[in-house]
Amino acid sequence: MYSDRINSLPPYLFAELDRAKKEKEKQGIDIIDLGVGDPDLSTPDHIVQSMQNAVNDPSTHSYPSYKGMKEYRETVSNWYSNRFKVDINPETEAISLIGSKEGIAHMPLAFVNPGDKTLVPDPAYPVYKIGTILSGGEPVPMPLKEENNFLPNLDEITEEDAQDAKIMYLNYPNNPTAGTANQKFFQEAVEFAKEHDIIICHDAAYTEISYEHKPPSLLNVDGAKEVGVEFHSLSKTYNMTGWRIGFVVGNPEIIKGIGKVKTNVDSGVFQAIQKAAITALEGPQECVQQSNNTYRDRRDLLLEGIQTTDLEPTKTEATFYIWTKCPEGYNSMETSKKLLNEAGIVATPGSGFGEHGEGYIRFALTRSLGRIEEAVERMEGIKFD
Ligand SMILES: Cc1ncc(COP(=O)(O)O)c(C=O)c1O
Numbered sequence: 001m002y003s004d005r006i007n008s009l010p011p012y013l014f015a016e017l018d019r020a021k022k023e024k025e026k027q028g029i030d031i032i033d034l035g036v037g038d039p040d041l042s043t044p045d046h047i048v049q050s051m052q053n054a055v056n057d058p059s060t061h062s063y064p065s066y067k068g069m070k071e072y073r074e075t076v077s078n079w080y081s082n083r084f085k086v087d088i089n090p091e092t093e094a095i096s097l098i099g100s101k102e103g104i105a106h107m108p109l110a111f112v113n114p115g116d117k118t119l120v121p122d123p124a125y126p127v128y129k130i131g132t133i134l135s136g137g138e139p140v141p142m143p144l145k146e147e148n149n150f151l152p153n154l155d156e157i158t159e160e161d162a163q164d165a166k167i168m169y170l171n172y173p174n175n176p177t178a179g180t181a182n183q184k185f186f187q188e189a190v191e192f193a194k195e196h197d198i199i200i201c202h203d204a205a206y207t208e209i210s211y212e213h214k215p216p217s218l219l220n221v222d223g224a225k226e227v228g229v230e231f232h233s234l235s236k237t238y239n240m241t242g243w244r245i246g247f248v249v250g251n252p253e254i255i256k257g258i259g260k261v262k263t264n265v266d267s268g269v270f271q272a273i274q275k276a277a278i279t280a281l282e283g284p285q286e287c288v289q290q291s292n293n294t295y296r297d298r299r300d301l302l303l304e305g306i307q308t309t310d311l312e313p314t315k316t317e318a319t320f321y322i323w324t325k326c327p328e329g330y331n332s333m334e335t336s337k338k339l340l341n342e343a344g345i346v347a348t349p350g351s352g353f354g355e356h357g358e359g360y361i362r363f364a365l366t367r368s369l370g371r372i373e374e375a376v377e378r379m380e381g382i383k384f385d
Pocket residue numbers: 037098099100101102125171174175203205232233234235241245246
């Protein structure tokens with residue numbers, strides 16, 4: 001019944017864990033779910049208010065423009081200039097997205113022919129690989145290893161893969177490893193992309209969730225706009241995951257290609273949502289700092305707690321994830337199952353993010369301090385032997 005395309009998608013590795021979690025809940029066991037990458041914090045009031053006003057305005061009710069309202073694209077351009085000191089032409093270098101996932105998934109349809117390769121970080125948010133497969137391409141993993149600060153080693157990419165690749169996906173701050181990239185790495189990636197005629201697709205969904213330093217944009221690097229685009233999202237920054245709005249900025253030819261796919265498959269973002277997004281990007285940014293303070297307190301508490309166990313957390317300077325090494329003798333799935341069975345805690349097995357995620361689990365800081373405190377107490381009692 002299904003197409004070869006659908007049949008070739010990788011299996012959903014969390015199904016068994018989801019089932020086990022539901023079973024426990026059915027038995028009345030209190031589960032602390034630190035698996036989900038969806039903020040528990042609510043969208044700030046001024047953004048919700050802006051949406052309410054916009055919905056009451058009938059001019060928002062018709063089909064929106066495919067590439068986003070002019071005012072939205074201008075706001076995005078101003079935000080880029082303020083936040084990253086990067087110039088974006090709102091006419092040619094920015095379009096709205098129905099969440100960044102939508103744009104990332106559709107992008108390869110514009111650039112990847114059957115048989116072309118894409119360079120995909122491993123472990124990674126699954127959409128880079130899946131978008132590639134859906135467009136008939138072949139994803140080639142770039143391992144993200146702890147000893148290389150979860151950056152891909154570009155010297156390890158074979159000449160053949162570099163020749164055949166159309167897109168290189170990058171994502172910093174990174175999900176699931178919480179790794180961050182500096183400008184030096186971005187510069188190397190841009191040079192590599194220029195040399196091999198590869199498009200860089202940088203997923204920057206987490207640049208605003210950070211603690212010690214403000215993460216840079218790929219587009220801060222000289223020449224980046226010649227080869228790359230950057231995907232952004234309001235989902236994590238303003239707790240707007242359900243609203244479905246994001247944007248992509250960068251090279252005008254690449255933006256045009258993504259736009260071409262989109263004009264043929266969707267009809268843009270509800271204008272009331274775009275108006276609320278304008279309020280979010282233009283309005284007071286204290287709410288972002290408040291979310292970061294909340295995540296920082298949770299991070300510190302969970303890190304301290306994990307350190308008292310046989311699990312080994314890696315550092316989290318950005319994102320709301322803690323990438324944690326499994327104890328000796330336990331793989332990702334076994335570690336997650338033990339946490340679920342013995343402590344009622346859900347953590348995501350790293351193997352679900354790719355082969356090189358094996359040996360790690362991911363905790364998300366998307367539960368209250370009180371629940372994290374409880375999780376820490378429960379974890380202290382677990383013996384990995
Ligand atoms: C790395 C990364 N990129 C993109 C997204 C998608 O975000 P959205 O489609 O809500 O903008 C997510 C969501 O979890 C993510 O983790």
